[in-house]
Amino acid sequence: MTQSNASQALLDRLGIELPIIQAPMAGVSSPAMAAAVANAGGLGSIGVGATDAAGAGKMIAAIRERTNRSFNVNVFTHQPAVADASVEAAWNARLRPEFARYGAEPPAALKEIYKSFLVDDAMLALLVAARPKVVSFHFGVPGAERIQKLREAGIVLLGTATSLAEAREFAAAGVDAIVAQGWEAGGHRGMFDPDGPDDRLGTFALTRLLVRSVDLPVIAAGGIMDGAGIAAALRLGAAAAQLGTAFVASTESLADAGYRAALTSDAANHTVMTQAISGRPARSLANRFTALGADIPLAAVPAYPIAYDAGKSLHAAAKAAGEFGYGAQWAGQGAPLARTLPAGELVATLAAEIAQA
DSSP states (O other), rough: OOOOHHHHHHHHHTOOOEEEEOOOOTTTTHHHHHHHHHHTTTEEEEETTTTTTHHHHHHHHHHTTTTTEEEEEEEEOOOOOOOOOOHHHHHHHHHHHHHHTTOOOOOSSSSOOOOOGGGGGHHHHHHHHHHSEEEEEEEEOOOHHHHHHHHHHEEEEEEEEESSHHHHHHHHHSSSSEEETTTOOOEEEOOOOTTOOOOOOOOHHHHHHHHHHHHEEEEEESSSSSSHHHHHHHHOOOOOESEEEEHSSTTTOOOOHHHHHTSSSGGGGEEEEEETSSSSSSEEEEEEHHHHTTSSSSGOOOOOOOOOOOOHHHHHHHHHHOOOOOOOOBOTTTGGOOOOOOHHHHHHHHHHHHOOO
16 A cells, blocks of 8 residues: 555544644644534544543534534553652752742642543543544553453544554554654653663654664654645555644634743744653743753652642742743644634645645
8 A cells, every 4th residue: 555545644643635644732722623623624632631521521512513524532651659758858848948939838748530441430431432433542552351341332432652663563453544743743752661661762754764674654743833744644654644733823722822922932942852841751832940950850749740739839830920921821833824714724735735745
C-alpha cells in the first residue's frame, strides 16, 4: 500500500476527510472546538482526563448537539499516584512564599485530583455506552480487558508514544494507530514513565522511525502549526498530523485571557519543559511557574497529579489578583506561529496550505 493509500485508509477509518487532528487538550479544547473541527473535515477532540464520567458525558453530549461527525475522546492512562506526605509537605512549604504574595495559603493537604482511566470503571462504562468514534490514550497502555471492551464497542483506538518501545507496546495491545509525540510538543509529555530516561526524539525523527518500524498508521504530533508542516509530516510517512498549540488561540478555546496574551508575547519564543506545575514533564510557555521550577530537583516535586493540586491552587490565587503567570500555559515550540481564528476556519486554512505545499 502506498503512503497516500495508507493515509486515506486511516482517514476512512476515522471517518474524516482531512489528515488533520485537533489535539485533545484537557482544559483548553471545548466541545465547541471539537465540533467545529469535525464539521470542517478534521478530527475534533476533547480531553476528559481532568473530569469524571459525568463531566465527560456532558462534554460528549455537547459535541453531539453541534455535529454528527466523528470525534475523539482522550483519557489519561497514568499509573495512579503514590502519595508521600513528607514530599508533599515540603512542596507546600516551598510554595508558601509564592502563595503569600497573593494573600493565600497552600492547600492543607494535597490530593490526587484526577483518577486514572486505568482504574476508572465509570469512565470505561461511559465510553462503551456513548461510543465515540475514537478514544485515545495518553501516558500509557490500558489493561487488555479495557481495550477489549472499547474495541467490542466499535471504537477506533489511538495511543500516544514518545519512543519506539512505547509504540511497540501499544501495537501489541491492539490499538489502531500511533500518535508520535515529539519533544517539540506542547502540554504533557506522553511518556509512560515520567521518571525514566527520555531520548527526547523530535517529531520528524520519531515519526520516520515509527513509520519504518511499526506496522500501524502513524500520526505526527509536536511543533506542527501550518499546512506546510502537515505536508512535511505526510511526506515522511505519517498518515495524519495532530495539532494542539495551533488551536489554543482559536475562538472556541477555553484558554483564559492571560494564556492567550502570553501566546502572542515574547514568551511564545521560550517554551520550557517543566515538571513543577503538575508533577509530570510538560511543555509550557515561559512564565513565573516555569522560572520557579527551573532549579528545583525533580525528586522534590510530588507525584502527578498530586503536585497539580498545589499548582492549580497557586494559579487560582494569583489569577484572582490579576497575575496569570502561574497558569499551565501549555504550548509547543511552534507557538510563535499560532493564529487567532475560529477553529473551523483554521482547519480550512490548513487544508488550503497542505494543497499549496
